[in-house]
Structure formats: C-alpha cells, structure tokens
Amino acid sequence: MLEVKDLSVSFEDFTVLRNVNLKLDKEVCVVLGPNGSGKTTLLRAVSGIVPYKGSIKINGKEVRSAKGVLEYSTNLQEVYTIGNSAWDTAKIITEIKGGDLKEFLSIIDYFNLDRKVLRKPVYKMSTGQKALVSLALALFTNPQVVTVDEPIENVDVNRRDKVVSLLRERVKEGIIVTHQRELVKAFKEARVYTIVNGELVEGDKMQ
Numbered sequence: 001m002l003e004v005k006d007l008s009v010s011f012e013d014f015t016v017l018r019n020v021n022l023k024l025d026k027e028v029c030v031v032l033g034p035n036g037s038g039k040t041t042l043l044r045a046v047s048g049i050v051p052y053k054g055s056i057k058i059n060g061k062e063v064r065s066a067k068g069v070l071e072y073s074t075n076l077q078e079v080y081t082i083g084n085s086a087w088d089t090a091k092i093i094t095e096i097k098g099g100d101l102k103e104f105l106s107i108i109d110y111f112n113l114d115r116k117v118l119r120k121p122v123y124k125m126s127t128g129q130k131a132l133v134s135l136a137l138a139l140f141t142n143p144q145v146v147t148v149d150e151p152i153e154n155v156d157v158n159r160r161d162k163v164v165s166l167l168r169e170r171v172k173e174g175i176i177v178t179h180q181r182e183l184v185k186a187f188k189e190a191r192v193y194t195i196v197n198g199e200l201v202e203g204d205k206m207q
C-alpha cells in the first residue's frame with residue numbers, strides 16, 4: 001500500500017509539487033506530464049531521496065524515516081550507482097532484500113543483453129543498457145510496490161515489447177511515469193494522472 005498525503009516538494013524558492021494526494025492499494029497508476037513538470041521528482045520523493053513536506057507511507061512506514069523499505073523498488077538510476085558494477089549492485093540487493101541472482105540473470109537474458117555489460121558500473125553503460133539493467137535490478141526481487149521512471153524511452157523497438165510484458169507480469173502496485181502512449185495503452189485498466197502546474201490531476205491532460 002502506497003499512501004501519499006499533502007505532498008509538496010520545493011527546490012530553493014521553486015515549488016515543483018504541491019498538495020499531491022495518491023493512494024494505491026494493489027493497483028498501478030500511470031503518471032504523465034510535460035517535461036519538467038515533476039514526474040521524476042514524485043518518484044524521487046517516494047524513494048526518500050529528495051526532502052518533502054507531507055507524508056509518504058509504504059505499507060504504513062513513512063519513507064523519510066524508513067529508507068530502503070524492503071517491499072519497495074524503483075528503476076531510478078541514482079539508486080543503482082552504488083557498487084562497482086551492476087553485478088555487485090545486484091549482489092548487494094540480494095543481501096539486503098533476499099532476492100535470487102538467477103532471477104536477475106534471467107531478466108538480463110530475457111532482454112537479450114550480453115551478460116558482459118553487468119561488469120560495468122551502471123553509469124558507464126549505454127543509455128538503453130542502463131534503462132534495461134536498472135529495470136532488471138528494480139524487478140528481480142519481486143517487490144510489492146514498484147515505481148518505474150520512463151522504462152521504454154531509449155529502448156530499441158525489439159526490446160520494448162519485452163519490457164512492457166515484463167512490467168505487466170511483475171508490477172502489481174506502483175507508479176509508472178512515461179511519455180509513451182503505448183505504455184498507457186498496455187496498462188489500460190490503470191488510473192492515469194497528469195501533473196499540471198505541480199498538482200496531480202486525474203486523467204490524461206496531455207491530449
């Protein structure tokens with residue numbers, strides 16, 4: 001269960017998000033919005049990596065005080081730049097969350113990625129490799145709540161369908177941020193929100 005109440009995020013004197021409310025109980029929502037509207041900031045707040053006002057609870061635990069909530073995962077790359085390589089990062093995650101490294105490799109193979117990329121630090125990979133590896137890191141432990149930031153941007157057409165299928169199969173609760181209509185269509189039962197002037201408004205306001 002993800003519960004966001006009266007969330008506001010400001011940088012210096014600029015308020016990016018104001019009074020955002022959102023409750024997810026075993027459901028997925030899709031968040032749209034123009035460039036710079038605050039989508040990634042919303043996911044960063046949920047990940048506890050930007051200061052916020054208001055309340056964000058995952059299974060009743062305030063994320064501000066419970067960094068690394070075990071049931072939660074994200075593909076935000078700044079979360080995955082720890083460790084010397086993506087493989088080291090995967091090992092650290094299994095130590096913390098108890099996931100299975102075979103599961104991680106099976107997602108890498110499913111994406112048809114060369115396993116050699118796992119020896120590189122996440123920041124040295126190509127943009128598309130980074131997107132796919134970060135997603136594999138976010139999903140292989142089967143977390144209950146997942147936030148995903150733009151999972152198919154920068155991914156080639158052949159792998160996009162694979163990403164969408166994997167998300168459909170594994171993400172049962174959480175937030176998907178995207179600019180891509182094909183992803184909105186793939187999650188057609190999900191509630192759609194748009195960030196407009198810092199507020200989270202129900203519906204697709206990008207049309």
Ligand SMILES: Nc1ncnc2c1ncn2[C@@H]1O[C@H](COP(=O)(O)OP(=O)(O)OP(=O)(O)O)[C@@H](O)[C@H]1O
Nearest residue numbers: 011012016033034035036037038039040041042179
């Ligand atoms: N750490 C920061 N310090 C200052 N300003 C920031 C910081 N992080 C984000 N911003 C600003 O907050 C606003 C929202 O950024 P954010 O990355 O959340 O947008 P977004 O909706 O994800 O955009 P895009 O669709 O372009 O990825 C932008 O104006 C950005 O410049």
